[in-house]
Amino acid sequence: MPTLTLIEAVTLALDHEMGRDKEVVILGEDVGRNGGVFRATDGLQDKYGDQRVLDTPLAEAMIAGLSIGMATQGMKPVAEIQFMGFVFPALNQILGAAARMRNRTRGRLHLPMVVRMPYGGGIHAPEHHSESTEAIFAHTPGLRVVVPSNPSRAYGLLLAAIRDPDPVIFLEPKRIYRIVKHEIEDDGEAYPLDTCFVDRQGDDVTFVAWGAMMHETLLAAEMLAKEGVSAEVIDLATVAPYDVETIIESVEKTGRCVIVAEAVRTGGVASDIAAELAERCLLSLIAPVGRVTGYDTIMPYAKLEGRYLPSVDRIADEARKVMAFS
Amino acid sequence: MTDFKLPDLGEGLPDAEIVQWLVAEGDRIEEGQPMVEMSTAKAVVEIPSPYTGTVVKLHGGPGEVIDTGAVLITFALEGEEITASEKAEVLSTSDRQDELAESAGTDEPDLGEVFLLPDLGEGLPDAEIVQWLVAEGDAVEEGQDMVEMSTAKAVVEVPAPFTGTVSKLFGQAGDVIQTGKPLVAIATGAAPKAKTDTESEPQGKQKASEKAASVVGAMEVGDQIKAESTIGADGIKTGAAVRALARKRQIDLGTLAGTGPDGEVTLADVRAAPDGRTATASEVPQAQRQAAGKAGTGAPIGPAARSLAGSLGIDPSDIAPTGPRGSVSKQDVLETARSRMSGGARPVQSSGDASLAAGKGIKAAPKVRAYARDLGLDIRAARASGPQGSVTTGDVDVALKAANEALLGDFRAGGAYKRPERAYEVSGRAERLVGPRRVMSQAMAKASSEVCHTSLFDQADIAGWAEGSDITGRIMRAVIAASMVEPAINAWFDGKSLEKTIHQEVHLGVAVDSPKGLFVPVIKNADSLAPDDLRAELNRLRTAIADGSIKAAEMSGGTLTLSNFGMIAGRFATPIVMPPEVAIIGIGGLFNQLVLVGEYVEEHRHMPVSLTFDHRAATGGEAARFLAAMIVDLSLNF
Incomplete structure (x- = not known):
């Protein structure tokens, strides 16, 4: 079995699905001849030709609009936005058209399309290359928002996203593109969507994280284990619609929950999970629900991004805070 | 021919934008003659010619960004012969860097x-x-x-x-x-x-x-291989995704024979199995799951009720639940507490703000009880916030304050409020401004449109002043002192000629409020007057305003203005600077503030000082130094 990084797993999934399904096309800026800004589509144009791997002009609204058009005709476009910060011109298409097409046509049209975007900070890039605005998409009914946290999940979830009959926003945490490798068999087995993955079992506190933050959160859980705190770690994976049942079940067991997110603090997915727990889990909670997040500021430049992003220490500290309640 | 490369324009910036060329190709140019305006992020800079000669080529047009170190202009030096082909070559080379880089790449074997x-x-x-x-x-x-x-x-x-x-x-x-x-x-x-140049060899470029394909951004790269599948507490080897799918489809993994390596249960195994073989946790009613959860061995209990039970020393599992979802309510906690009281004791009140429990049942240290008694407060009126639900002296204070507030409320309700009379007659009609008010209106508008107002605020600790100090005298002294420490503020500025005059004398204007309008009499040579004379001169000018004998000459020529609006109200302000003056000082109302002195807190009197200055004429540093000098002078206790 090959050992692959997250970005290589993305390429493998794209390659697999293009080979399996002739309706799958890839489009975006520099995805063809250049192989993609992060090399996600490296070699695919050579393999499948420029009719199926399209270099587009620098026009995100057009990339999204073209994908919608293709999808209405039964194709399965997989669009790439170079950085999540560049998606804003395409929001009118994605939020205003793609998310609503099924509803608007009363089910007559649906859009089997995927919009892939590298997202999140930690690579010393400018602010609009570093932010985490998944809440914008999660707040829009009709979109599925999926974030893999390791190479296996990138492969399995991207396959599922492409096969899904409706639009999926596939956010790739670029900081962990190459941080670990997984042995991945190219068996075409898709992972289930709309479900959390429990990565570590524990009794004292439930961590919920997604994307790159899973890396720090698992390290924090290991650190806490040495202090005698048993942490359960849940990878949200599908950020919208998210699997609240798994989280509730875990929090009913542990009585404490800390949510870790890279995004700004206010109005985010972390806040939403905390609200669900307050409504549905109150009687099981021993401590207030904790959040470890970025701050309500524009993502800072390289020198400060380490302070902005939740660190292992900040995550562990928040867990110690909720552990003070008994 | 000679290339001139864009130098670092003193900003450490990577590039600059061409605003406009001041020469054209073919022009003769003298050394030192300005040839181009470049804009950096901070300033527009004129670049003088380093040579005398002829301009052969301008490398870029207005609006183009030139990297520091890149060729900006090519000259033919005076007396230098240029062949037509050389000239053509220069004019056709759009980027000299290409050439340089290429030669570097190919000429060294x-x-x-x-x-x-x-x-x-x-x-x-x-x-x-x-x-x-x-x-x-x-x-x-x-x-x-x-x-x-x-x-x-x-x-x-x-x-x-x-x-x-x-x-x-x-x-x-x-x-x-x-x-x-x-x-x-x-x-x-x-x-x-x-x-060779690989632009023409796509293979080579690839x-x-x-x-270096593994580097984009300062991205962490690891070689560690991690496994997605592990053996869980149930002894089953599989991955989190498989467990999630099984959970979703209500399949007990223990019933499946794994077909993966080492008997690992795979996604395919779960997909092959029929749905919902056995009930899983998600089918168990929530209340039942909660009962088995961390929150307690008894019935579920919300945080507020749990906290109350804790403060009353009651184990929540001993309480009979009557709340929603089978939970223990606060009422349940109180009922339990009440039933535990010995006969004859007052029943526990609900958690209203008056009293929590009978005086006998109240936890409080003897000294707290004595404190409440001395103040004439029934300790049952205090709300317990201390350890184990005990009443603290702070709680007694809070209860006493609430009792006093209630009394005060009665008093206010009983007293007769009287609205003030209008202070003077007003006509209710539009009236044209005349005299000082008209002058003020025009002068303010003009000054406001011309001056670049910037303000600094600070405050001086004047706790050390002797009893009965002359406040205005001290302020004037501080202004004069500051004009010595930082003369740049005691100045005139002419916005048209861009001339600034820093004065040797301080002619201090003092804003005086009068029924006729705003007057600013000027104390001439304030810096050479003794404190008593300074005060006497100010009093003379004020009297002259009051009786109308003030002369125009006595209200002009000021080099700095002082406005002591705080005598009436206001703490900080941004008054208008009146050109040609460069600054105006505003003094706000004195106030008391708690100050940490060593390890003690003391109440000190403070004087707020505002300095508004014309940023065309003075730097922030000059203004701040002036203000700092004022604060130091004002803070002296002699």
Whole structure:
């Protein structure tokens, strides 16, 4: 079995699905001849030709609009936005058209399309290359928002996203593109969507994280284990619609929950999970629900991004805070 | 011909934008003659010609951004002969850097492998060297970081593509290297290999990019191989995704025979199994699951009820639940507490704010009870916030304050409120401004449109002043002192001629409020008057305003103005600076503030000081120094 990084797993999934399904096309800026800004589509144009791997002009609204058009005709476009910060011109298409097409046509049209975007900070890039605005998409009914946290999940979830009959926003945490490798068999087995993955079992506190933050959160859980705190770690994976049942079940067991997110603090997915727990889990909670997040500021430049992003220490500290309640 | 490269314009900035050319191609130019206006992020800079000669080529038009170090202009020096072909060559070369880089790449045969700057995965045309991590002559290992390159989007560490010895660095920190151009040469010991411009060889470019393909941004790269599948507490080897799918489809993993390596249960195994073989946790009613959960062995209980039970020393599992979802309510907690009271004791009140429990049942230290008794407060009125639900002295204070507030409320309700009478007659009609008010209106509008107002606020601790100090006298003294420490504020500025006059004397204008309007009499040569004379002169001018005998000459020529609005109200302000003056000082109302003195808190009197200045004429530093000098002078206790 090959050992692959997250970005290589993305390429493998794209390659697999293009080979399996002739309706799958890839489009975006520099995805063809250049192989993609992060090399996600490296070699695919050579393999499948420029009719199926399209270099587009620098026009995100057009990339999204073209994908919608293709999808209405039964194709399965997989669009790439170079950085999540560049998606804003395409929001009118994605939020205003793609998310609503099924509803608007009363089910007559649906859009089997995927919009892939590298997202999140930690690579010393400018602010609009570093932010985490998944809440914008999660707040829009009709979109599925999926974030893999390791190479296996990138492969399995991207396959599922492409096969899904409706639009999926596939956010790739670029900081962990190459941080670990997984042995991945190219068996075409898709992972289930709309479900959390429990990565570590524990009794004292439930961590919920997604994307790159899973890396720090698992390290924090290991650190806490040495202090005698048993942490359960849940990878949200599908950020919208998210699997609240798994989280509730875990929090009913542990009585404490800390949510870790890279995004700004206010109005985010972390806040939403905390609200669900307050409504549905109150009687099981021993401590207030904790959040470890970025701050309500524009993502800072390289020198400060380490302070902005939740660190292992900040995550562990928040867990110690909720552990003070008994 | 001679190239002039864009120098660092003193800002350490990477580039500058051409605003406009002041010369044209073919023009004769003298050394020192301005040839171009360049705009950096901070300023527009005129660049003088370094040579005398003729302009052959301008490398860029208005609006174009030129990198620091890139060629800006090509000259023919005086007396230099230029052939037509040379001229044509210059005019046709759009980017001299290309040539330089190319010659560097091809003309040195003994360097070993020349590594070309790969496309750093951004599709960008070039990247800037941030710093070299190796030097010429260093041995490098394949994969070792050689250099930090900055693209417009990220800082990228470029690893060595092969093991060898660095024979040449094709640029220094700050240099911009184009994609596909030589970056570094490494002698590998193998036969040297000359490389040519790979722009015309896509294959070669692909190769170069592959060598550094793992670097985009300062991205952490790891070789650690992690497993997605592990053996869980149930002894089943599988991955989290398989468990999630099984859970979703209500399949007990224990009933499946894994077909993966080492009996691992795979996604396919779960998909092959029929749905919902056995009930899983998600089918168990929530209340039941909660009962088994962490929150307690008894019925579920909300945080507020749990906290109350804790403060009353009751174990929640001993309480009979009557709340929603089978939970223990606060009422349940109180009922339990009540039933535990010995007969004859007062029943526990609900958690209203008056009392929590019978005086006998109240937890409080003897000294707290004594404190409440001395104040005439029934301790049952205090709300317990101390350890184990005990009443603290703070709680007694809060209860006493609430009792007093209630009394005060009664008093206010009973007293007769009387609205003030209108202070003077008003006509209710529009009336044209005359006299000082008209002058003020016009002068303020003009000054406000002309001056670049900037304000600083601070406060002086005047706790050390002797009883009965002359406040206005001290303020005037401080203004004069500050004019010595930082003369730049005691000045006139002419916005048209851009002339600034820093005065040797202080002619201090003092804003005086009068029924006729605003007057600003000027104390001439305030800096040479003794304190008593200063005060006497101010009093004389005030009297002159009051009786109408003030002369125009007595209200002009000021070099600095003082406004003591705080005598009426206001703490900080941004009054208008009246040109040609450069600043106005505002003094706000005195106030008391708690100050940490060593380890003690003391109540000190403070004087707020506002300094508004014309930023066309003075720097922030000058203004701040002036203000600091005032604060120091005001804070002196002598």
